[in-house]
Amino acid sequence: MQPVAPTNAYAVKYYPEAVLRWEREGNFFYFYTQDVVLEVKVISNHIVRFRYAPDGRFQRDFSYAINPEFKESVTRLDYSEDASCIRIFTEQLQIQIDRQHLLVSVLNQEGQLINQDEKGFHWQHYQQKGGKIVYCSKYIQQDECFYGLGDKPTDFQLRGKRLENFGMDRYGYGWNVDPLYKNIPFYYGLHHGIGYGIFLDNTFRTFFDFGQERADVCSFWAHGGEMCYYFIYGPSLMDVAARYTQLTGTPDLPPLWSLGYHQSRWSYYPASKVKEIAQEFRKRKIPCDVIHLDIDYMDGFRCFTFHPEGFPDPAGLMRELADMGFKVVAIIDPGIKVDPNYFVYREGIAGDYFCKRGDGAWMEGDVWPGRCVFPDFTNPKVRTWWSRLCKHLTDVGIRGVWNDMNEPAVFEIGTFPDDVRHDYDGDPCSHRKAHNVYGHLMSKATAEGISRYLMPKRPFVITRSCYAGAQRWTSVWTGDNTASWEHLFIAAIQCLRLSISGISFAGSDIGGFIGEPTPELYVRWLQMAAFHVFMRTHSASNETNFHQEPWAFGEKNEFIARKFIKLRYRLLPYFYTTFWQYSTYGYPMLRPTVFADQHDVNTYNRADEFMLGDHLLISPVHAPGLKTKTVYLPAGEWYNFWNDDLVQGKQSIEVRTPLTEIPVFVRAGAMIPQFPQMEYVPEQLQFQEMILDAYFTHGVQETVLYEDAGDGYGYRDGQYRVICFTLQGKSDQLQINRTCTGSFKPLYQQYRLVCHGLPFTATKYEVDGQVYAITQSRSGGTKKILKITIPADFQEIIIR
Structure with a gap:
């Protein structure tokens, strides 16, 4: 090793x-120097892992992030060497x-x-804490650009940014x-049109400096x-993702x-208030599926309990809400109240399930219940125990669980001290190593329990803190x-940013969690959130x-909110198909x-628009009083969703933004599936007609529609279809062809086909060779929208 002359003793x-x-x-290559070993593992033609041992000894090859079911695949692996370097070749990389x-x-x-490495791998001894600080430059x-890193x-x-990962x-x-x-x-890195990604799989406090x-x-x-770290090649950014x-x-x-x-508040209390909110949604015909219960539903903030006065009959409440079409999501925190009369505390003490300080004392800290202890979720026995506790929620009809305060958060001191000890799945360590996966593993344990006890229904889990890979079992919100x-x-x-960092099922507290939004701010936020994957007011x-x-926020704003929530429900087939992808x-x-x-x-620095x-x-409206805003459209042709104006892409345009609209555009050639209007998702989708909005283009465009029962696991056994x-x-x-795979059969028998932007006046159409006359079309200004009803099992439609 080659030490660099320090400016002080710490900086060697x-x-x-x-x-x-x-x-x-x-598929492993090992490179030995006097002190360092580099392990290069070729995982696929596009993915390579680099792993360094500065003292010649590797640590346990273990990850909380990597999917255990990921299948390595290398179709070509060669090498060569000369006096200056050794080269490893895959089909895509050198x-x-x-x-x-x-x-x-x-x-x-x-x-x-x-x-390309600059100084590459190097390290220094961490004198105050122990171990090493490991670097790569x-x-x-x-002109390189960088993206990613989750919720920054x-x-x-x-x-030009420097950023840090240490959940707080x-x-x-x-x-x-x-x-x-x-x-x-x-x-992600992007330069010269080439995209790649780097994933640093290290759960300690990590830092990134982008120049x-x-x-x-x-x-x-x-x-x-x-x-x-893993190097992931595209070359397209979509393929890196x-x-x-x-x-x-x-x-x-x-x-x-x-x-x-989803509708939430800190807090809907007591049970009568929850029912009142549910009834108000149905009375006002505003679609809603989920009501969230914040911490006040518990008995003194004790997890897995219900307040005996505020929620005396939780199972009865859940049945009443279910009859109105509502599902309930309940919050839990990691802090377990120190109370010998509390069954969760007693079980945790008996099983030795709580975190301890370096000298063996329990890790205690104040959170909502007062003095608390905290489960060590890095211990698989503790995760199993926590999973079993979830039965106390599912038995009364809770359909999802919300994990909060799991960075972990502790009043006054912020989080756990460094000396707290963890099992780390059999590799004991301090909190320095376990901190960034604490909430990650809490949500994993929660998901395992909810999945088990809700079977055969699918679970819903949401978490505030997590590590890479949490998308396998949870959704998130932005805190x-x-x-x-x-x-x-x-x-x-x-x-x-979360979406391109692997976690698409993400949303924010609509209107803001802290403070009181103006009516305009609430409406604009809800309009944006109608196109986010997780949609919740809190x-x-x-x-x-x-x-x-x-x-x-008044009748006018209620009308706009209802309009966008209804639009969200109409677009559920599109959302669900995108989730399937x-x-x-x-x-x-x-x-x-x-x-x-x-x-x-022109797209490199833009976040004013996003694709769903x-x-x-x-293109959300981010400022008050805007009557217009500039929108940049990528290459291609785009229809204005509200008025069917056709616009050429790869340019900036000025778009009207009345309070009743935000800019939404549809790619020319798309087929957008829509449900008929509904106020909630029923146990079985019983409508008789699916709506298909077809947007004309000169040329060919494909659209996929995925369908299954919307709950349960029949899709794993082939009970789905892809159209x-x-x-x-x-x-x-205009010609539309339809192909279908899979055995799922929905109840609807026909499509209502709505054609936008036809450049000709249609007089007839053919469905699988059968000719029909067109008797009417609806004009929208100078634009014509053709509506026809066709059988859901058609193979070919030709409109002339």
Whole structure:
């Protein structure tokens, strides 16, 4: 090793010396220097793991992030060497290991440089805490952009930023506050039209510098553990996202109702208030599927209990709500009240399930119940115990669980001290190593319990804190935001960033958790959230008696809120299909415009717009009083959702933004499936007609529709279907072909086909060779919208 002369005793850094020898074992390559061993594991043609042992000994090869079911696949693996370097070849990549300093360069198969070490791996001894601080530094390529890292409330493009992962409770956080709740050490690089990703799989406190300290250097480091990172090649950003999500795990399909509208407050109390809110939704015909119960439903904030006076008959309450079409999600926190009369505390003490300090005392701290102890979720026995406790909730009819305060948060001191000990699945450690996975594993244990006891129904879990890979079992929200226009924009950035960081099932507290939004702010926030994957209004208004339901801001604003919530429910088939693509292939549900066209430099720094799935583009209104706003459309043709204006992409346009609308555009050639209007997702979808909005294009475009029962696990046994619609437009006709796979049979028998933008006057149409005359069409100004009813099992439609 080569020490660098320090400016003080703490700053001594060491670097690898020359490679003395190397060897190959299957898809592993090992490179040995005097003190350091580099392990290169080729996982697939596009994914390579780099792992360093600065003292020659690797730590346990273990990860809470990597999907245990991920299948490695390498179709080509060769190597060569010369006096300067050793080269490893896959079908897509060339990895070069410099013999002199163990530096790594990654090139694509055409020989273009993708990623290159600057100083590469180096380290220093962490004198105050123990272990080593491990670093890696790389050159920033010309005009390189960076994205990712989860819920950071900062500019979408990260060039010039330094950011940190160490989950913290940030009540009322603001712009550029860091670190925040979640710990997702994964980022994208993009230069010369080439996209790649780097995932640093290290649960210690980690840091990322994207050229802040040195403008031409990107570096990342951790305050302990190994330097272990995955390089993920695209070259498209969408493929990087898919490969990262597959590596860390794709989610199961959620219950369809969880994609509906959720209503919450701190707190709806007592049970009569919960019923009153539910009845008001139905009376006002505002769609809603879920009511959340915050901490006051518990007996003295004791998890897995109900307040004996406020909620004397929880099972009866759940039955009444279910009869109205509502599901209930209940909050739980990790803090367990120190109370010998409390069954959870007694069981935890008897089983030795709670975290301890370095000297063996219980880790105690004040949270909502007062003095609390905290389960060690890194212990598999504790996770099993916690999972079993979930039966106390499901037995009364709770359909989902909300995990909060699990960074972990502790009043006055912030979080656990470093000396707290954890099992870490059989590899005991301090809290320094376990902190960033504490909430991650709490939500995992919760999901395992809810899944078991709700069987055969699907679970719904949401968490505030997590680590990479949590998308396998949970959704997330962005934490304790405020009722401000700044936070509306922050929410847009956070949900988009979380989506490309593997966690698409994300949302924010509509209107802001802290404070009171103006009617305009609430409406604009709800309009944006109608296109986010998790849609929930939540507010901290228990002391002020301020209400934040959709009808709380006057009749005019209630009308607009109802309009957008209804639109959300009509679009549920599109949301569900997009979730299936995420679950099956790993594609993010929300996508920045740079993901739509990474060769268009105008998209690189934009977050004013986002794509929802393949075909919808949304541009939220982030400021008060706006009558118009500028929207940038990626390449292609786009229809204004509200008036069918057809606009050429790859340009900025000015769009009207009355309070009743936000800019929404549909890709030309798309087929947008819609449900008839509903006030909640029923146990069985019983409507007789599905709506298909077809948007004309000159050329060919494909749209996918995924369908299953919306709950249960029949889809795992083939009870689903995937329909592919191929739309082909010509100057004088529109042709739509339909192919179908899968055995699921929905109840509806017909489509109401709504054709937008036809450049000709249609007089007839054919369905599988049978000709019908067109007797009427509806005009919208100078635009014509053709509506026809066709059988749901058609194979070909031709409109002339």
